[in-house]
Amino acid sequence: MLTNAPRGTKDILPDTVGDWLYIEKEIRDLCKRFGYQEIRTPVFEHTELFQRGIGEGTDVVDKEMYTFTDRGGRSVTLRPENTASAVRAYLQNKLYAEADLVKLFYIGSMFRYDRPQAGRLREFHQFGIEALGESNPAVDAEVILLAIKLLEGLGLKDLELSINSVGCPECRSQYRTMLQDFFRDKLEDLCEDCKSRFDRSPLRILDCKKDSDKPYMADAPKITDCLCEECSSHFEALKQHLAKAGVGFKHDPRLVRGLDYYTKTAFEIKYPPLGAQSAVAGGGRYDGLIEEMGGNHTPAVGFATGLERLLLALENQNLLPDKNRSVDAYVVALGEKAQAEAFKLVMDLRDAGLSAAIDYAGRSMKAQMKQANKLNAKYAVILGDDEIAEGAALIRSMADSSQEKVAFDAVIEKIKG
C-alpha cells in the first residue's frame, strides 16, 4: 500500500520530535561529562562484518538481518547494531593511536527483521557507547553507571539492573560442556526450544520460561562457579565498584547475551512495565571482538539502549517534557491593503528573532482571532484600514485582553518587551 510505511517502521511526527530531541540532548550532555565522543558510522556495512562480529549462529545474524546484494554484486547489510561498525571504524581509522582508551558513543537507526510489537520495530533507534582499550573492571562500572545515570537522570524509577559474568572463551567453553553434561540425560524432558538450544546455546536453557521451574534446574552448574581466576576477580571488582557507587543491582547467574562477542561482564537494565520488551538497555564486555576483526588484542566494553523503549518507559511514567507551543505574535489582517502590510510585519518580526504567524486564507477577523488563540499567541497584532491610515497597529495581549495602539515602528519593540 502506497500510503503505508513498511511494516515495523514508524514516522516520528512533529508532535513527538520534541521528545526525541529532549532525550538526545540529555544523552549528549551526559556523554560529554563522561568523556565519550560521538561517532557516526554508515547505516550499511559489508555483510561479513556482522557475520564475524556478532557471530554466525546468533538469531540476529541468522534470521534478522536486512541483507541484500548491491548493484556491484557486494553483499551488504543494514546494521542490526552498532558495535561491530564502531570497532571497524576504530580499526580502519586507527583510533587506537590517539589514546589507550577510546570512548565513543552513537545514536542512530538499527535494522532487524523481527516480528513487530510494542517496543520492537524493524527500524529502531539505539544510543550506545563503546570504551575500547582497557580491561580494568572500573570501566565496566563506568559504562553501567552511564547507562543508569541516563535513565535515572531522565527521571525513570523502578529499573532493575542485572549483572552477570559470562566468562572468557576458556572458562565459558568449560562451562558449556559442564552444562551439556548436566542436561544430556534430561534432554527428553526439556521443551522443544531448549532441545534446539542444547547445541546452539546451552546457556539459554537456564532462563527458559517453560523449563526454569523444573526441579533439577536449581542444581544446574552456575557460570560464576566455573569462572577462571581472572574472570572471577574481574567480576568481584565490578560488583565492588557498583556497590561503592551506591547502585543497586542483582546478580543473575542466568543472564546471557545473544551476541557472541560478549566476555566477562554482561548486564541488562529492565523496566518491567514494558512487558515482553522490557529490556531498556543491555551490554557488556567484548575483549575478543577487536582481535577477531583483525586488530590487536584490545579489551572493550559497551552498552546500547533502545530509544523507542526508553520513550515508552518515559511516557509510562509521565516524564516527557510538556509541549507547549506558542508564538510571540499572530498578525491579524483585515482587507487587502492590510494583508500586504501584515505580511511585511510578520517577516520583520521574524527577522527580529520573534516567532510570528499569519493567516493566508483570507478568513474573517473572528476566525483569525481563534487561530491566534489556538496557536497560543502572546499577542495578536491587529491591522485594518483604520490602523494603516494612522500608521499604527493594535496590539492585544491574549492573556489579559488588554489592547493598545502602537505606531508601526514601535510594534517589534513592544512585542519583544
Added chain:
RNA sequence: GCGGUCGUGGUGAAGUGGUUAACACACUGGAUUGUGGCUCCAGCAUGCGUGGGUUCGAUCCCCACCGAUCGCCCCA
C-alpha cells in the same frame, strides 16, 4: 518464525444481514457593524483495513492478504 486478540470519519468510540452508520472530542463556518478562550446553531464517513466469496442484499457471515496489539522467540 509460532499462537491469541483486534482493524468503523482527524481522534476516541456505538452499532446492525436490508431504507438516513449513534455519540463525544477535534476541525470549519455562523449567532447584525473589525476581536479569541465560555455558550448556542450548522457542516463534516455514498464509507465501516484491502481483495475475494456466501446471500436477493453485507460494515456486520466465510476465506486470504495487510496492519496493529499481546504472548512466545529474540533483543534494545
